[in-house]
Amino acid sequence: MTEDVAVDEELLTIGAFAARSRLSAKALRLYDRLGLLAPAHVDEATGYRYYRAGQAERARLVALLRQLDMPLARIAEVVEAEEATDGDRAAALLAGFWADVEARVAGQRTLAAYLRGRLSGRSSEMYETFAVETVEVPAQVVITETRHTLAGELPAWIGASLGRLEAAARECGGVTGAPFVVYHAEVSMESDGPAEACVPVADEAAAREWAERHGRAWETKVRVEPACTLAYTRISKAQVAHPQIVAAFEAVEHWIAGQEGLEYDGPCREVYFADWDAAGPQDPVCDVAFPVSRLKA
Numbered sequence: 151m152t153e154d155v156a157v158d159e160e161l162l163t164i165g166a167f168a169a170r171s172r173l174s175a176k177a178l179r180l181y182d183r184l185g186l187l188a189p190a191h192v193d194e195a196t197g198y199r200y201y202r203a204g205q206a207e208r209a210r211l212v213a214l215l216r217q218l219d220m221p222l223a224r225i226a227e228v229v230e231a232e233e234a235t236d237g238d239r240a241a242a243l244l245a246g247f248w249a250d251v252e253a254r255v256a257g258q259r260t261l262a263a264y265l266r267g268r269l270s271g272r273s274s275e276m277y278e279t280f281a282v283e284t285v286e287v288p289a290q291v292v293i294t295e296t297r298h299t300l301a302g303e304l305p306a307w308i309g310a311s312l313g314r315l316e317a318a319a320r321e322c323g324g325v326t327g328a329p330f331v332v333y334h335a336e337v338s339m340e341s342d343g344p345a346e347a348c349v350p351v352a353d354e355a356a357a358r359e360w361a362e363r364h365g366r367a368w369e370t371k372v373r374v375e376p377a378c379t380l381a382y383t384r385i386s387k388a389q390v391a392h393p394q395i396v397a398a399f400e401a402v403e404h405w406i407a408g409q410e411g412l413e414y415d416g417p418c419r420e421v422y423f424a425d426w427d428a429a430g431p432q433d434p435v436c437d438v439a440f441p442v443s444r445l446k447a
Contacts, residue, residue, distance in 0.1 A: 160202050160204070161200040167200075167201035170209075171213065172209075178199070181212060187205065218248070218251070224247055228240050228243045231243060260391075276401070283382060284442070287379070287380055289374060289376050291373075293349055293372055294371055294373065295311045295347045297311070297345060297347075304337055311347035312422065315370075316349055323351055327350035328421050328423040329349045329421075330348050330419050331347050331348070331420045332345070332419045333418050378442075380442070383398050383401055385437075385438060387429045388431040411445045412443075415442050421439055422435060423436070423437065
């Protein structure tokens with residue numbers, strides 16, 4: 151060690167500090183690289199790290215936050231707020247993180263209950279809670295935005311993309327029908343679709359001009375959605391959350407399978423017919439639907 155370090159009796163080797171802080175030496179090196187817990191001194195000749203005893207409090211806070219499975223970047227925000235004596239902000243950051251955790255666990259709890267029903271053979275009971283009907287939908291000119299997205303990013307993307315398309319519809323003669331999202335392939339935690347957000351508009355020529363200007367930036371296009379028959383079930387805002395919406399899709403599939411002479415005629419979709427922001431948890435906001443057609447004799 152250099153002379154100035156040698157006379158400082160508070161400095162601890164990384165091994166001694168690891169024991170005091172209850173963190174491994176490997177963890178201390180990682181936190182150093184990420185800027186969570188920098189050593190008080192690094193010997194230029196040997197590369198050895200040395201810590202002050204007073205850093206143990208921060209080290210223990212990091213260790214406790216890690217026990218909550220908090221991401222390192224969010225730990226850094228909490229620790230920096232705490233060291234700036236802004237305890238209210240540190241507590242608020244922790245509260246925000248934990249609210250996210252509880253929301254995720256609540257979703258997983260619901261999913262586990264749903265899967266128990268499926269595995270125990272009670273799926274048909276769950277499907278009966280969804281009323282399935284059919285509706286005739288005329289051909290529509292739609293402006294669309296397509297994206298490959300995983301399930302975790304899907305709700306935010308749907309809101310943003312439909313917002314952009316509804317704003318753009320003002321240049322295309324206005325909105326003429328309920329916006330909808332088409333799933334051209336499965337969207338889950340492992341599969342990224344793609345999904346296609348669609349807004350029906352009045353003026354096809356104006357829509358094509360708009361798409362020509364914006365297509366590259368937003369992956370937008372214009373197409374004519376053909377007339378079709380939709381088999382659908384109507385769900386509330388609360389039911390749009392995963393996995394309730396999965397049960398709704400499966401209920402419609404179960405209903406179609408039980409209808410003699412009926413077959414799928416296109417990818418599944420969600421039709422959003424209500425003001426999402428104004429709706430309450432139990433208000434109907436969405437139709438989960440499949441295009442269907444009659445088998446030809």
